[in-house]
Amino acid sequence: MTTEQTLTHPTSAATPLSPNEPIVTERLTKYYGRQAVVNGLDLSVPKGSVYGFLGRNGAGKSTTIKMLTGMVVPDCGTARVLGEDSLALRPETRARIAYLAEGHPLYNWMTVGEAVRFTRAFYKQWNDRLLERILDHFELSRKARLRRLSNGQRAQVSLALAIAPDPELLILDDPTLGLDTVVRRDFLESMIQIIQRQGRTILFSSHILGDVERVADRIGVLVDGVLRVDCPTDVFKESIREVVLDFPGPPPEFPPCPGLVSSRVVGRRRELIFVGFGEEHRRIAEGLTPAPLSIDVIEMNLEDAFIEYTRGPRRSLPVFAEDEPHV
Amino acid sequence: MEFRIDAAARQPIYRQIVEQVREAVARGRVAPEERLPSVRELSRTLVVNPNTVARAYSELERDGLLNTRQGLGVFVAAPKIELTKKARKERLFEILDRLLTEAVCLGFTADEVAAAVDDRVKRFQWAPTESTS
Numbered sequence: 349m350t351t352e353q354t355l356t357h358p359t360s361a362a363t364p365l366s367p368n369e370p371i372v373t374e375r376l377t378k379y380y381g382r383q384a385v386v387n388g389l390d391l392s393v394p395k396g397s398v399y400g401f402l403g404r405n406g407a408g409k410s411t412t413i414k415m416l417t418g419m420v421v422p423d424c425g426t427a428r429v430l431g432e433d434s435l436a437l438r439p440e441t442r443a444r445i446a447y448l449a450e451g452h453p454l455y456n457w458m459t460v461g462e463a464v465r466f467t468r469a470f471y472k473q474w475n476d477r478l479l480e481r482i483l484d485h486f487e488l489s490r491k492a493r494l495r496r497l498s499n500g501q502r503a504q505v506s507l508a509l510a511i512a513p514d515p516e517l518l519i520l521d522d523p524t525l526g527l528d529t530v531v532r533r534d535f536l537e538s539m540i541q542i543i544q545r546q547g548r549t550i551l552f553s554s555h556i557l558g559d560v561e562r563v564a565d566r567i568g569v570l571v572d573g574v575l576r577v578d579c580p581t582d583v584f585k586e587s588i589r590e591v592v593l594d595f596p597g598p599p600p601e602f603p604p605c606p607g608l609v610s611s612r613v614v615g616r617r618r619e620l621i622f623v624g625f626g627e628e629h630r631r632i633a634e635g636l637t638p639a640p641l642s643i644d645v646i647e648m649n650l651e652d653a654f655i656e657y658t659r660g661p662r663r664s665l666p667v668f669a670e671d672e673p674h675v
Numbered sequence: 676m677e678f679r680i681d682a683a684a685r686q687p688i689y690r691q692i693v694e695q696v697r698e699a700v701a702r703g704r705v706a707p708e709e710r711l712p713s714v715r716e717l718s719r720t721l722v723v724n725p726n727t728v729a730r731a732y733s734e735l736e737r738d739g740l741l742n743t744r745q746g747l748g749v750f751v752a753a754p755k756i757e758l759t760k761k762a763r764k765e766r767l768f769e770i771l772d773r774l775l776t777e778a779v780c781l782g783f784t785a786d787e788v789a790a791a792v793d794d795r796v797k798r799f800q801w802a803p804t805e806s807t808s
Contacts, residue, residue, distance in 0.1 A: 398724055536722050544715060544725060558682035562723045582687045582730075647685040 368395045370517045370549045371416060375425035378411050385411050387573040388425070393551055393566075398543055400564030400581065401553040404658055408573040409553040410450060413521050416551075417447050430517060443471050446510035450521040452502045454494045460505055461490035464512075471513040482508040486534070500531035507538055518542065520552035524559060532559065539563050557651040561585070571658055581650070588653035589625040593618045593633055593640035600636050605629065609656060621656045676705050680721055688723055692731035700740055700751060703800025707753040711741065714749075754802065 371393040378386045386408040393399045403409045414420035416427050418434045427434040430441050437445075454463060460483070468474050483490070486504040494502065503523065510518065524532045536559055542548050543563075554560050560567060560581070567584055569577035577584055588609075593599065599618035602611050607629060609621040618640075622629060625645060633643050648656070676699045680691045699705045711717075714732060718725035732749060735741040742752045756763075778788045 533722060537719070540718055540722055540724070544718070561682045561688060562721075565724055565726050582689065582727075585687050649683050649685045651683065 369393060370395055370430050371399075371427070371551060373412075373416070373425065373427040376412070376415060376422050376427055377424040378408075378415060378420060379423050380411075385573050386415070386422075386570075389570075389573075389575050391568060391575060391578070393549060395549055396543070396547055397549060397565045398539065398563050399549075399551045400560040400567040401551055401570070402555075402557075402560065402567055402577075402654065403553075403570035407570040407658075409570055410521055412570070413447075413519055413551075413553065416519060417445070440472075443473070443513060444516045446513065446515035446518045448506050448510050448518070448520040448523050450525065452499075452506040452523075454502060454506065456493075456495040458494055459490065460488055460492050460494065460497075463494060463505065463509065464490070467509045468512070473513050475512050475514050478514070479508055479512040482511065482538070500527050503527055503531065503535060507535065511538070511542065516548060518548070518550045518552075520550065522553050522555065524554060524556060532556070536563055557649075557654055561650045569654070569658065577657070585648070585650050585653055587624050588648050588657060589622050590646040590648055590652075590656070591620045591622055591625055591629070591633070592642075592644040592646065593620070593636075594642045594644075595638060595640055597638065599640075600638065602636070603632065605632060610659075623657075676711065678717065678721055680723065689727050689731040689734070692717075692728065693734050696731070696735055696740060701799055705751050707751050709751045711749045711751065 369392045371391060373389050373391045376386060376389040376391070377384060385406075389408075389412060391412075401409055401412070411420060415422050416429055416434055418437055421435060429437065430444060432438065432441050455466070458466065464479065482504070486501070486508070488497075488501060488504060488508075492501075494505065497505065507523070510520075524535050527535065539550060539552075540563060543550060552564075564581050566579065567577065567581050568575055569584075579587075593602075595616050595618070597616065599613050599616060602608070602618060602620060605628075607622050607624050607626070609623060611618065611620050613619075630643065633640055676696075678692060678695055680688050682688065684691065686694075696705075696711070705711070712720065714725050714728045717723075717728045721728070732741060732743070736743060739755050739757065740752055742750050744750060758766075775788070783791075
C-alpha cells in the first residue's frame with residue numbers, strides 16, 4: 349500500500365563544487381559489516397543555511413557527520429567540505445570548521461579556563477571577546493572543573509569553544525540531546541546569533557522537531573541510510589498531508605499511487621498520508637466505490653509529519669524537487 | 676506588537692507570523708506607520724530562523740500590509756484598497772457563506788448569529804464609513 353517517492357528541492361543552480369555549498373557529498377557510502385549504514389548519499393548544503401539533519405536512531409546521521417569531519421573513511425563516494433576532500437582537509441581549512449560531537453566530550457580534569465587555553469592553541473584565529481560574552485551569558489566560571497558541570501553547562505562550554513575561532517561552518521551532532529528546555533532555548537538563541545553573522549553555515553542533527561522547525565531553513569531526512577527528503581522546512585511541512593475519507597460502510601481499498609505514504613482503516617474511515625496531495629489524488633478518492641461521504645485534508649505539524657514519514661520499513665516517500673524530478 | 680509562535684502547531688511558523696500581523700492590523704492593535712521589529716530583532720526574540728521571518732514579512736508586504744523602508748525598518752502600511760468593490764464583495768460573500776453553513780450545522784438561529792456578529796464587530800478596527808470607494 350505504499351509507494352517509493354522522493355521529496356527534494358533543488359538547492360541551487362550552482363555546480364556541485366561551487367564554494368556556495370560548504371558541504372557537498374556524492375554517492376557517499378559506508379558499510380558496517382554487510383549493512384550499508386549510509387547509502388549513496390548526495391547531500392549539498394547551501395552557504396548561509398541552517399540544515400536540519402534528521403532521521404531515526406541508527407539512520408546513519410552520526411556516521412555521515414563523522415565522514416564529513418574525516419573521522420570515518422567512506423567505503424565509496426566523496427565528501428567535500430569547504431571545497432576540500434574530507435579525508436585531506438588542510439589544517440587551515442579544518443580551523444574554519446567547528447564540530448560538536450554528540451554528548452559534548454571534554455577533558456573532565458580541566459577547568460573551563462584550562463579548556464579554553466588548551467583549545468585556543470589549535471587556532472590562529474580566536475575571538476576572545478565573543479568567548480567571554482558567551483561564558484558570561486551562561487554564567488560559567490573559568491575556575492569551574494568540567495567534571496562538576498551539568499550536562500547543560502558542558503554543552504554551553506563546548507558551544508563557546510566551538511564558536512570562538514569564528515568558524516564558517518558548524519557541524520553539530522545532536523547538540524541539544526539531554527538538555528532541559530531552558531538550556532535548549534539558550535542554545536538555539538546562540539545558533540540564531542551565529543547565522544545572523546554573514547555567511548555562516550550550520551548543519552545539525554536533532555530529534556527535537558520543534559527546535560528544527562524554529563531554526564532550520566532546510567531539512568534532510570535519512571531513512572535507513574538513504575536521503576529521502578531534502579527541501580526547505582516549510583516545503584516538507586506543507587507537502588505532508590493526512591487525508592481522511594469517511595464512508596457509509598467498510599472503506600474500500602485505496603489504489604497505490606505516487607505520493608501515497610501510508611493507508612490505514614479506522615472504523616468507517618480510511619486515513620491516508622500523502623506527500624503532495626493534489627487534484628489527481630482527490631479524483632481517485634472521489635472515484636472510489638462506494639464514494640466517500642467526505643474528504644478532509646488535514647495539515648500536520650513537523651513532528652507528526654516526520655513520524656508518519658519515517659515509520660515502518662518502506663513507508664517513506666522521498667521529498668525532493670517541486671519542479672525538478674530527483675534523479 | 677507581541678508575537679507568539681508555537682513550533683508544535685500544524686501551521687508553519689511563517690504563516691503564524693503573517694496571521695498575527697493581519698489580525699493585529701484588523702483589530703487596530705497596530706496603527707499605520709507604526710514600526711514593527713526588524714527581521715533580525717524578531718528572529719532573535721522568537722528564536723526562529725531569520726529567513727522564516729523574512730518570508731512572512733515579504734508576504735505581508737506583497738499583500739500591502741507592510742512597507743519596508745531601506746535603513747529605517749518595517750512599518751505598517753496605510754490601508755489601501757486595490758481590489759474593486761465587486762471583487763471584494765464576492766470574496767466577503769464566499770467567506771460569509773462558509774461561516775453561515777457552519778452556524779446552521781451548529782444549530783444556531785439567524786437572530787443568534789446576527790447578535791453574535793454585532794457583538795464581535797466591536798472588537799475590530801473598521802474603515803470610516805463613506806470613505807470607501
